[in-house]
Amino acid sequence: MEQILANGLYLGAQYALIALGLTLIFALMNVLNFAHGQMYVLGGFVTYTVYAQLGLPFVAGLFASAVTLAIIGALIEYFLFRPVIRRSSREESTMLLAAGIAFFLDAVILLVFGEKQRGVPKIINGVLNWDFRLIMPYDRILIGFLAILSIVSFILFMQYSKTGRAMRALAQDRVAAQLQGVNVDRYSMIGFALGAMLAGLVGGLLVTITGVNLGMGGPTSIKAFMMVMIGGAGVISGAIAGGFILGMLESIGLSVLSQYGDITYLLIFASLMVFLSIRPQGLMGKPWG
Amino acid sequence: MNEMLKFDNVELYYDHVYALKGVSIDLREGETVALIGANGAGKSSILRAITGLSKTRSGEVRYLGKRIDGLNPAEIVKMGIAMVPEGRRVFPHMSVKDNLLMGAFTRSDKADIARTLEMVLGRFPRLKERYSQMGGTLSGGEQQMMVIGRALMAKPKLLLLDEPSLGIAPKLVQDIARSIVAINRDENVSVLLVEQNSRMALSISNRAYALSTGSIVLSGNSKELMQDDRIKAAYLGGDL
Ligand SMILES: Nc1ncnc2c1ncn2[C@@H]1O[C@H](COP(=O)(O)OP(=O)(O)OP(=O)(O)O)[C@@H](O)[C@H]1O
Ligand SMILES: [Mg+2]
Numbered sequence: 046m047e048q049i050l051a052n053g054l055y056l057g058a059q060y061a062l063i064a065l066g067l068t069l070i071f072a073l074m075n076v077l078n079f080a081h082g083q084m085y086v087l088g089g090f091v092t093y094t095v096y097a098q099l100g101l102p103f104v105a106g107l108f109a110s111a112v113t114l115a116i117i118g119a120l121i122e123y124f125l126f127r128p129v130i131r132r133s134s135r136e137e138s139t140m141l142l143a144a145g146i147a148f149f150l151d152a153v154i155l156l157v158f159g160e161k162q163r164g165v166p167k168i169i170n171g172v173l174n175w176d177f178r179l180i181m182p183y184d185r186i187l188i189g190f191l192a193i194l195s196i197v198s199f200i201l202f203m204q205y206s207k208t209g210r211a212m213r214a215l216a217q218d219r220v221a222a223q224l225q226g227v228n229v230d231r232y233s234m235i236g237f238a239l240g241a242m243l244a245g246l247v248g249g250l251l252v253t254i255t256g257v258n259l260g261m262g263g264p265t266s267i268k269a270f271m272m273v274m275i276g277g278a279g280v281i282s283g284a285i286a287g288g289f290i291l292g293m294l295e296s297i298g299l300s301v302l303s304q305y306g307d308i309t310y311l312l313i314f315a316s317l318m319v320f321l322s323i324r325p326q327g328l329m330g331k332p333w334g
Numbered sequence: 335m336n337e338m339l340k341f342d343n344v345e346l347y348y349d350h351v352y353a354l355k356g357v358s359i360d361l362r363e364g365e366t367v368a369l370i371g372a373n374g375a376g377k378s379s380i381l382r383a384i385t386g387l388s389k390t391r392s393g394e395v396r397y398l399g400k401r402i403d404g405l406n407p408a409e410i411v412k413m414g415i416a417m418v419p420e421g422r423r424v425f426p427h428m429s430v431k432d433n434l435l436m437g438a439f440t441r442s443d444k445a446d447i448a449r450t451l452e453m454v455l456g457r458f459p460r461l462k463e464r465y466s467q468m469g470g471t472l473s474g475g476e477q478q479m480m481v482i483g484r485a486l487m488a489k490p491k492l493l494l495l496d497e498p499s500l501g502i503a504p505k506l507v508q509d510i511a512r513s514i515v516a517i518n519r520d521e522n523v524s525v526l527l528v529e530q531n532s533r534m535a536l537s538i539s540n541r542a543y544a545l546s547t548g549s550i551v552l553s554g555n556s557k558e559l560m561q562d563d564r565i566k567a568a569y570l571g572g573d574l
Contacts, residue, residue: 117412210428210435212435213427213432214425214439218389218423218425220419220423221419222436223386223407223408224407224411224417224423225484225488226407226411226412226439229408
């Protein structure tokens with residue numbers, strides 16, 4: 046029991062961080078970022094390069110992942126989404142653009158980093174063993190802790206900083222935000238960069254546990270969308286709830302259902318369909334909170 | 335008195351339908367000017383053109399001598415124009431405090447912002463009582479006070495108000511009217527007031543323009559307009 050909870054929490058924290066980035070971009074720009082998973086993978090490869098290949102400290106790798114993805118996010122917003130949103134009034138345009146970016150990033154990752162699974166040296170050795178009720182390697186505990194720390198910092202940033210307040214205002218009422226002097230272009234760019242940065246950060250965190258490979262992008266995007274659907278699109282608390290719920294379900298499924306084969310996600314998808322048909326707006330579905 | 339705003343022969347279209355066809359108005363420093371007219375006359379469009387929310391097709395908008403048509407809203411707001419938009423547009427999931435602080439978005443002097451906040455809360459004590467409540471859960475009247483307060487937080491030189499009396503109890507309309515007079519007098523703010531409640535608008539303004547289907551049809555001193563038969567027939571017919 047303790048074991049399932051601990052695994053769920055650890056996984057949920059990573060997931061929530063991914064979902065936060067996705068929901069932020071959606072709330073600010075009404076863009077479904079299908080390339081979110083690829084951004085996560087890219088973050089993993091950047092940390093791999095800096096930490097495993099160049100031999101720099103792990104923190105430097107994390108930092109590099111966050112900064113690289115923030116820059117990539119900003120560039121993507123400026124050169125791709127901004128002109129498309131300006132010229133097109135149809136939402137499908139940005140969806141297709143996002144899908145295109147996902148394929149493009151996959152190709153870039155393949156060219157630059159190859160198709161092999163990559164891992165990094167353990168950041169700390171040792172395993173916490175509490176009476177065999179809860180067994181957890183120290184590196185997982187540390188990564189889980191860092192993820193929770195990032196979530197808390199993100200919430201505090203959105204709640205109390207001037208930039209965070211401006212982004213919330215923009216998500217709640219675009220026209221009113223402009224009338225307070227919020228520059229829509231600038232804050233869309235900041236929001237996209239921040240969302241991409243969160244994806245990169247999780248990539249950097251998780252590469253220490255699961256390693257990274259090219260194929261992880263698509264499935265990660267799908268999981269991120271599931272979390273956002275569970276919690277309610279565009280709502281911070283929803284993304285966090287969705288992340289932890291999915292993490293917990295996966296953890297329960299892996300330990301309880303494993304004797305029946307690999308059916309955890311089959312069940313999760315089936316329940317999600319039922320859930321959404323009853324509550325299509327998700328748990329906390331409202332325009333941003 | 336110095337000229338604050340000049341709206342010169344402005345045309346504004348939404349797609350292919352005109353909303354303003356050659357409208358000219360002006361406003362001098364310290365004045366309260368009212369814009370009255372029926373639904374769809376183009377009152378809100380004038381305010382949207384001033385703040386850059388809608389692009390004009392031709393004509394000029396000048397503020398303190400500078401051309402501002404073509405600038406984006408953020409730039410215009412920064413120059414000292416604040417607007418209380420039609421339908422209030424509160425930030426529903428933000429506290430009263432955060433709603434007000436958003437109004438000071440273009441400012442950076444923390445001490446000065448704190449002074450303005452104190453002034454706003456002094457003017458609208460109800461907001462102080464509801465300080466941490468979410469904007470969307472306030473009553474209509476409280477929301478109206480909050481968005482006027484939000485606009486004041488920008489420390490504007492020119493305040494644009496779009497139908498502040500809409501959907502508010504008559505008793506509160508008087509309070510709001512008094513606040514507008516007081517703000518204009520004490521805070522060194524010029525006011526451009528759009529109202530369907532013409533009686534209220536004429537009673538608290540120096541001058542007024544009457545608008546009909548995208549053109550100015552009458553203008554002049556508010557007191558005189560209140561006695562004008564055409565105005566009486568068209569706008570003051572129904573009693574409050
Ligand atoms: N976004 C828009 N798209 C198309 N037409 C619009 C738009 N906004 C306003 N209009 C039209 O422009 C004209 C002027 O509208 P405007 O909102 O300026 O009127 P108003 O005087 O403020 O009316 P009200 O008293 O009802 O608020 C109307 O005919 C309206 O239908
Ligand atoms: Mg209007």
